[in-house]
Amino acid sequence: MIQLHRPTISYLICCTPFILCAITLLSVHAATGQDQDEKTPQSDRVLLPEIQRDWTEAGEQGRKIHGTLTRINPHNVLIRLPNVDKEKIVKKSQLSKLDLAYLEILPSVHSDSEQYSQTESIWGSMHSGTFPSVDQVREYQVRFPKSPYGLLLSGIATACTSPDYELAESYFEKAHKAISTREKILPDLMPATLVTCWNNYAIVLWRQGKGNLAVRLLNEASSIGPKPAEFLIHNAKIIMSENENRVEKYQVPKKMYPVLEELAQKPYERAATQLRSGVMYFSLNVDSPPPLNVLDELLRLHFDGEETVTERYTLDPVFANLMQSKNCAYEPWCTTCDGKGVFRCPNRCNRGVIAVPIQTLEARGIRGEPVYGTRFVDKRCDVCNGKGVGDKCNKCSGTGRTNAR
Ligand SMILES: [Zn+2]
Ligand SMILES: [Zn+2]
Numbered sequence: 001m002i003q004l005h006r007p008t009i010s011y012l013i014c015c016t017p018f019i020l021c022a023i024t025l026l027s028v029h030a031a032t033g034q035d036q037d038e039k040t041p042q043s044d045r046v047l048l049p050e051i052q053r054d055w056t057e058a059g060e061q062g063r064k065i066h067g068t069l070t071r072i073n074p075h076n077v078l079i080r081l082p083n084v085d086k087e088k089i090v091k092k093s094q095l096s097k098l099d100l101a102y103l104e105i106l107p108s109v110h111s112d113s114e115q116y117s118q119t120e121s122i123w124g125s126m127h128s129g130t131f132p133s134v135d136q137v138r139e140y141q142v143r144f145p146k147s148p149y150g151l152l153l154s155g156i157a158t159a160c161t162s163p164d165y166e167l168a169e170s171y172f173e174k175a176h177k178a179i180s181t182r183e184k185i186l187p188d189l190m191p192a193t194l195v196t197c198w199n200n201y202a203i204v205l206w207r208q209g210k211g212n213l214a215v216r217l218l219n220e221a222s223s224i225g226p227k228p229a230e231f232l233i234h235n236a237k238i239i240m241s242e243n244e245n246r247v248e249k250y251q252v253p254k255k256m257y258p259v260l261e262e263l264a265q266k267p268y269e270r271a272a273t274q275l276r277s278g279v280m281y282f283s284l285n286v287d288s289p290p291p292l293n294v295l296d297e298l299l300r301l302h303f304d305g306e307e308t309v310t311e312r313y314t315l316d317p318v319f320a321n322l323m324q325s326k327n328c329a330y331e332p333w334c335t336t337c338d339g340k341g342v343f344r345c346p347n348r349c350n351r352g353v354i355a356v357p358i359q360t361l362e363a364r365g366i367r368g369e370p371v372y373g374t375r376f377v378d379k380r381c382d383v384c385n386g387k388g389v390g391d392k393c394n395k396c397s398g399t400g401r402t403n404a405r
Pocket of ligand 1: 334335336337338339340341342393394395396397398399400401
């Protein structure tokens with residue numbers, strides 16, 4: 001099991017300003033106990049952590065109140081004030097941009113951290129080659145459906161236990177969206193997890209012939225941190241060599257090819273053990289989001305335009321260590337037939353069915369002459385006798401598996 005420590009951010013904790021301002025400075029309304037017009041569905045409620053902070057008013061004066069967030073509604077928040085046993089409703093429109101960013105990211109980071117700690121042992125056991133089934137990881141996804149760790153696990157579990165790249169893609173796509181949404185608010189929130197997501201997503205895309213996005217994602221992943229991890233460059237090189245043997249439709253588009261070439265040439269952080277040639281590597285490296293009590297300070301630094309987080313990962317060896325990790329899995333499915341054990345029907349039919357054009361009488365002209373149109377009807381494919389598949393794959397003898405494992 002690898003150590004998944006966060007970089008040193010303890011320095012951030014000690015400099016949080018503790019300004020207790022008069023609560024009357026910000027126009028607040030006494031809570032009525034129930035928020036009549038903005039009911040939040042029970043399922044969307046996240047149990048918020050107990051964190052006291054300063055809330056700043058939007059505008060030049062920037063007056064503050066100090067208190068604990070107890071509830072987030074669509075248009076306002078409930079803040080419990082210390083020393084007074086009362087909750088106040090504060091309109092979101094009165095809060096500063098930083099406060100709004102905090103409100104937006106806090107529930108995500110909170111549930112991500114929970115999901116991370118719940119799945120930590122699974123990530124650990126995958127490093128030693130034990131892959132969970134899709135069913136086993138589903139429960140984590142159900143508890144926090146929008147957190148990326150469960151989605152990433154489902155993607156890896158799917159791709160490693162069945163050659164259903166399309167299903168795996170859907171998990172990675174959702175994880176990618178989840179991480180991107182958070183990173184837009186606070187960049188470099190979980191850099192190792194992001195690299196892992198992009199890399200693994202790229203592999204399943206490439207296996208389905210989606211070279212354009214696959215290369216773009218690998219390239220973006222290679223730009224995070226001081227140097228890209230070796231597996232990213234290794235995977236890019238495999239795409240390059242496989243690309244030559246693909247039919248044009250499934251090749252990397254010509255516009256994207258120079259990006260791929262440049263990527264394959266990039267200097268990289270060498271993996272701890274030698275990567276096997278010709279086999280793509282999934283990444284199993286994830287980092288947890290930062291602790292909730294430093295979130296405020298990270299946001300403040302980001303709002304001040306300081307790229308501290310990037311700096312942290314440049315100076316701190318943690319990210320590099322994660323990326324160097326030998327703990328990557330190689331794909332188990334035959335790359336010639338994409339794990340299907342058979343080739344596609346050479347007629348390129350749609351699961352044994354082809355569409356044939358027929359001429360139909362559409363209407364009659366002014367003198368009664370026929371006006372014809374073309375319609376397509378389904379017909380059984382003669383090449384594969386409606387089976388939708390061609391010959392048995394000769395590379396894997398029809399097993400669909402690679403013998404690289
Ligand atoms: Zn095969
Ligand atoms: Zn066919």
